[in-house]
Amino acid sequence: MKVLYIHDLYPPEIVGGGEFYAESLVTQLKKRGIDMMVLCGTKGKTRTENRNGIKVKRIHFKTRRELMFKVREMRNVMKEFKPDIVHTNAFTVCTPAYFAARSLKIPVVVNLHFLFLEEFFRYHPFYKAYAFEKMEKNILKLPFDKIIALSYEIMCNLKRLGLDKKSVLIEHAVNTKMFKNKKKPKRFTVASYTTTEASKGFDIFLDLRKRVKDADFIVYGKTTEEMRKELKRYGIKYYGIVPYPKLIKFLNNASVFFGHGLAAKDAMASGCPTILNESTPRLMNYHHKELKAGVMLHGDPVKIINKLKTDKKYYKNISKKSAEFIRKNYDTEIIIPKIINVYRELV
Numbered sequence: 001m002k003v004l005y006i007h008d009l010y011p012p013e014i015v016g017g018g019e020f021y022a023e024s025l026v027t028q029l030k031k032r033g034i035d036m037m038v039l040c041g042t043k044g045k046t047r048t049e050n051r052n053g054i055k056v057k058r059i060h061f062k063t064r065r066e067l068m069f070k071v072r073e074m075r076n077v078m079k080e081f082k083p084d085i086v087h088t089n090a091f092t093v094c095t096p097a098y099f100a101a102r103s104l105k106i107p108v109v110v111n112l113h114f115l116f117l118e119e120f121f122r123y124h125p126f127y128k129a130y131a132f133e134k135m136e137k138n139i140l141k142l143p144f145d146k147i148i149a150l151s152y153e154i155m156c157n158l159k160r161l162g163l164d165k166k167s168v169l170i171e172h173a174v175n176t177k178m179f180k181n182k183k184k185p186k187r188f189t190v191a192s193y194t195t196t197e198a199s200k201g202f203d204i205f206l207d208l209r210k211r212v213k214d215a216d217f218i219v220y221g222k223t224t225e226e227m228r229k230e231l232k233r234y235g236i237k238y239y240g241i242v243p244y245p246k247l248i249k250f251l252n253n254a255s256v257f258f259g260h261g262l263a264a265k266d267a268m269a270s271g272c273p274t275i276l277n278e279s280t281p282r283l284m285n286y287h288h289k290e291l292k293a294g295v296m297l298h299g300d301p302v303k304i305i306n307k308l309k310t311d312k313k314y315y316k317n318i319s320k321k322s323a324e325f326i327r328k329n330y331d332t333e334i335i336i337p338k339i340i341n342v343y344r345e346l347v
Contacts (some may be wrong), residue, residue: 001343002035004083007076008067008092010040010056011243012096016195016220017262018113020244022089024175026054028336034343037081039074041067067092074100075315084347085109091139098142107145107346113245115140115149115157119282123197137161145346148339153285168342172262173335176327178211178245183252187216188253189310192277193263194221201259201277202227208277211302215309220250256308258301260287265330268295268322273308275301289329295322 007022022038030053033053038051043057049056059073074096078086086101087109088094094110101108103181115136120129140147147167149155155169182217190212192205209217219231220239231238242250245268251257257267257274260283268274268290276287276298290296295318297304308315328334 001033001085001347002037002081002083003029003085003343004037004039004078004081005029005087005089006039006093006097007089008041009036010053010058013040013042014241016197017193018090018104020306021113021172021262024244024332025173025336025339027052028173028175028332029339030054032336032340034340037077037083039077040249041070041315060298065092068096071096071100075103078106085343089113091136094144095139095142109148109342109346110144111148111149111150112158113153113156116282117157117160122280137141146342148342149151151286152288153282155286168338170335170338170342171330172265174262174265174269174326174330176269176323176331179248179251179266179323181248181252182270182272182323185216185255188214188255188305189216189218189266189309190256191217191251191267191272192219192258194219194223194227196222196224196227204277205258206230206234206236208301209236212305215255216306218250218253256305264296265290265326269326269330271319271323273297274320274322275304277301286306290322291327292323293325295325323334 005026007018009019011019011023014059026036026038036054038054038056040058041061046060058283059070078100083106086097086106088097089111095203098108117133117136120132140161147158147163149158149167149169150172152169158164158167164287184337194202194205205219217236218239219236220242222241228238239250248270251267251270254272257264257272259277264274274296276283276296279298284291287296291298
């Protein structure tokens, strides 16, 4: 089976977790005998290259949104590669991918990392939030063959839109074998992940730093110059963009992780007790399984951190339970076969 995987960027060019997820998924699918090719954008020259045994076609763009108008280029790649399935990984590319694949009668699978709808109004001015919400709804009106919801929260929103019949819940896969060598730092350290997106809670992390004195703070991910100035101001060590295969080295410097999403699951897989950084309905739904099982902590983070610092037995129990939970629920050996089954249903 041949699958063309399309995302707006692909490592080593990175914006956030979407690129790490894309490379991890493509690699895992290739290991299971799927003939994979990646199509993505780049700020560099248009080129074709081999990355870790996978053919990657990079199309030049000035901005990521420009990919929405690259239908002809996508169609040409599809004609050459002749995939059985086109699998897209973001709103930016699923629209042109659909129109490119439609004329060639190739089934299109769409990953949804987020579906904010009215939640956009929490993070953006009214005019922006209104436009983003309309964009999401209009894009999802396209007759994609299958939509993969990467979280329970997304699946709930798809059901609200009446799209649950052509959707399936297949949550983020975690390569738990990568995170078996977690070590404790000498000094209690709070870690987090950030991007330039408001929804990642950079301000919440800074506020926690102001409230917790007797601990070190570290962070990785994409930042602006202004964000880096704030990190320096509050004595937070910044690691930059950490390549996914080296993430365990960053987590070995952390006693507790403060955040949400795939980054939080990675931290839990390493045995790092994890605190949900914002108890909004969206994130409570996203992590409902972890919260229900008691392996993800939420509430006043200062009180939680103090308990983790003083109660060694409690710390050890949360650490062990969280790692076991991620392994039993999100390991690649569980998740990847579900994606392959979606392909087989459509071919």
